[in-house]
Amino acid sequence: MSNNFTACNLAFLFTLLLVPPALNAQAPATGRTLVSSVSTSKYTEFAPTISADGKTLIFESNKNKVNPVDEHWELFESKLDEKGVWGEPRPLKAINEKCNFLAGPSLSHDGNTLYFTAFIEGTTTSEDIFYSTRLEDKSWSAPISIGKTINTDEYEGFPSISADGNSLYFLRMNEANVYDKKNKENCFLIYVARKSQDGTWKAPVALPPNINAGCERDPKIMADNHTLIFSSIRNGNKGKFDMYQSRMQADESWSDPQPLDFINSPDNDQSPCISASGDVMYFCSNNDIYAIPIPKADRQMVNTHVQGVVRAADNQSPLAADIRVINAQTNEVVSTFKTDVRNGYYSLILGSSNPYRIEFVHKSYFATSVDFDFRNQETYKEVTRDVVLAGDYTAKFEIKDKDLGFALNSFLIVADNDGKVLYKDSVRAADFPLSLKMSSTKQYAISVNAPLYAAHNQSVKFDVAVFGPEMPFPIALEHEKVKFATEVTDVNSKQKMRTKVYYNNETRNEVIVAEDGEAVYLRKGDRYQVMTSSDKGYLFSSASVVAGAEATGGGIPGTLALHVTPVQAGANLTLNHITFPSNSAELKPSSFIELDRVADLLTNNPNISIEISAHTDDVGNDDYNNTLSQKRAQSVLEYLKKKKINPQQLITKGYGETRPVAPNDSEENRERNRRVELVILNVG
Known part of the structure; x- marks a missing residue:
């Protein structure tokens, strides 16, 4: 072939060579049947490809040529009707109108992608492989290049896509044997390209020499992804091109090709295609498309x-x-x-x-x-x-405190993006998890409100990678907080003390430790025990505050003034947070934080001895109150002993109702009288 040929000349000559007239009038192999509704006597029908279900046949033809010497090729599609008859072929206009040359179509097994050989003036320098996808109106998209990994500036054509879409077999020129002079045929090699995991094509590789013996055409990989049928000029052929079959082995090698004697004839037998059933082959011979039953021995894998x-x-x-x-x-x-x-x-x-x-x-x-x-x-x-x-999931809502994790009574609104309200009501902590059925196709707006908490608003969109049929939906609300600080001074010198300050939430399981004067953030509306550490030489000091209320001790809002007393004989310290159940000497857990400070005081000042004094209100008789107060003082002693405090530093005394600090005329005053005090007896 002359090097002066243009790509269009090459396309023209290639087609003439690829679709020659019948060699002679000898009878074809037995069993073949002309597909008369597709084939014509006047024109050439070539390179059929069939869908997996055997109901769509696409082929190339020159039936629309303008004059006898025009070799204009187009692609046509025919459908199999319920009676088993192929319908009138219709041209694939969106493809035909874009291409100057077309050949070798290959239909994906789902029937939605068509690969083919094409030359497009101004786009390609030679024949390349393109593909089109089936559109919603069942027409085909304009041709799309398969890309440079497969296409080069030289010829690539007659693609065959595997059933899984991951392998593409096709032809390239056989540079070692470009032209068979005896048979006057161009010679090609069969290549295969594999897809990577990311969907891109890897570099093509030529099939082994037992496949590429020298002059190959029209590779077709069958639905089993293992059986390859192709046309070849080889010794012993019945005609110029005969068809051969090879199978990929377990080690991915290819078996030696075997001639398909049931189909080969003195004619050129080319372009096989078989549906997934594997029992009938469509092929091109003598310028027409034929069908022939496949013997069981030659059928592909089941x-x-x-x-x-x-x-x-x-x-x-x-x-x-x-x-x-x-x-x-x-x-x-x-x-x-x-x-x-x-x-x-x-x-x-x-x-x-x-x-x-x-x-x-x-x-x-x-x-x-x-x-x-x-x-x-x-x-x-x-x-x-x-x-x-499935597009529905059950959302299990739980609304909790962000910091402490307990369930919250709240008001919940859930509405979808169409404005439909799924839920709008208060929900109690005891009702969690609250289950709501939601749709994956909807987007939801969620709003949650609770007293003393910042409002919560979020948008929920379904994510298939994260969601499950039952989806937990925890929502954490942040409690309103107020800035707070405690200033600690020596009660006598008024000098500022450097000490730790403990904030114990009396309602929740929350303890905050800070330095004197350091700002902390307390939960608005909650009551806190505030106490200093028990530093050496000083009694600790404590008070009770409600976060957000007015300051105590003469300070400004958000501050607390505490005064600590030096350790000296006769000094008295009231324990404000030591509590007992009614008529009981068992310490409540809320007492432990303050008692721990007492333990620190005695540890840091091992030279002191103290009296643990317990007092009651006037409810009950004298003997009962004296006994109860003594038991309560003893309970404090036992707790301190568990903290490794030397019992020699401690004595207990129950005073009953004999030393009230306020008249027993109200519940508030009686509560003040129910107290435990520490009295410094000696400083050694």
């Missing part, structure tokens, strides 16, 4: 055609879902597909060598999987399995 529709559970609408085919034994993703965007239809070819798990995934619905195992199947089978993806 396949199962699994098809169906993926729909939404809520409204039964079809879904454009992603499909992953997984080897159930190795957990390896074998291939990926997508359903038809128009109707949710999917079509898969599964071999009989492995069990499979098919996963169906959509961004707005819960994924689901279906298991298939056809290892005991001996013949082709068609299985219809419709899939429904």
Whole structure:
């Protein structure tokens, strides 16, 4: 072939060589039948490709040529009707109108992607591989280049896509044997490109020499992804081009090609295609398309055609879902597909060598999987399995305090993006978790309010990677806080003390430790025990405050003034937070923080001895109150002993009702009289 030929000249000559007239009038191999509704006597029909279900046939033809010497090729599509008759072919206009030359179509097994050879003036420098996708109106998109990983400035053509979409077989010129002079044919090599996990094509590699013997054409990989049929000029052929079959072995090598004697004839027999059933081959011979039954010995591996529709559970609408085919034994993703965007239809070819798990995934619905195992199947089978993806989930709401984690009584509003209110009411802490049924296709606005807490507002959008059919929805509300500080001074010198300050929430399990004068944030409305540490040489001091209320001790709002007394004989310290149940000497847990400060005081000042004095109000008789107060003083002693305090430093005394600090004329005053005090007896 002259190097002066343009790409269009090459396309023209290549087609003439690829689709020659019949060599002679010898009878074809027995069993072949002309597909009369597709083939014509006047024009050439060539390179058929068939869908997995055997109901769509696409081929190339020059039937629209303007004059006898015009070799203008176009692609046509025919459908098989319910009576088993192929319908009138219709041209694929969106593809035909864009290309100056077309050849070798290959239909994906789901029928939604068409690969082909094309030359486009001003776009390509030679024939390249393009593809088109089926659109919602069932027409085809404009041609799209498969990309530079496969396409080069030289010839690439006659692609064949595997059933799983992960392998593409095609032709490149045989640089070592460009032209067979004896047969006057261009010679090609068969290449294969594999997809990476990210969906891009890896660099193509030539098939081994036992396949590429020198002058190959029209590779077609069958639905089993293992059987390769191609045309070849080889010794012993019945005609110029005969068809051969090879199978990929377990080690991914290829068996030596075997001639398909049931089909080969003195004519050029080329461009085979077989549906997933594997029982009938369509091919080109003598310028027409034929069909022939395939003997069982020459059929591909046993396949199962699994098809169906993926729909939404809520409204039964079809879904454009992603499909992953997984080897159930190795957990390896074998291939990926997508359903038809128009109707949710999917079509898969599964071999009989492995069990499979098919996963169906959509961004707005819960994924689901279906298991298939056809290892005991001996013949082709068609299985219809419709899939429904659930779009509802149960949200389990729990509303808690952000800092302390307890459940909150609150007011909850949940509304979807259409304005429909799903919930609008108060909810008690005892009602959690509150279960609400929500839709994955909706976006929700959630609002929560509770007294003394900052309002909470959020938007919830379904995330298939995170959500489950039952989805916990914890919401943490932040309590309003007020800034607070405690200033500690020596009661005598008025000098500022450097000491720790403890803030014990009397309502909640919360303790804050800060330095004297350091700002802390207290929960507004909560009552706190505030006390200093028991530093050496000083008694600790304590008070009770409500966060957010006016300051005590003459300070400004948000501050507390505490005065500490030096340790000296006769000094008296009232323990403000030592409490007992009514008529009981058992200490309440709320007493422990202040008693720990007493333990610190005695540890830091081991040279002192103190009296633990317990007092009651006037409820009850004298003897009872004296006994009760003594028991309460003893309870304090026992607690301090557990803190490793030397009992020699302690004595106890119950004074009953004999030393009131206020008249017993109100509950508030009686509470003041029910107290425990420390009296410094000696400082050694």
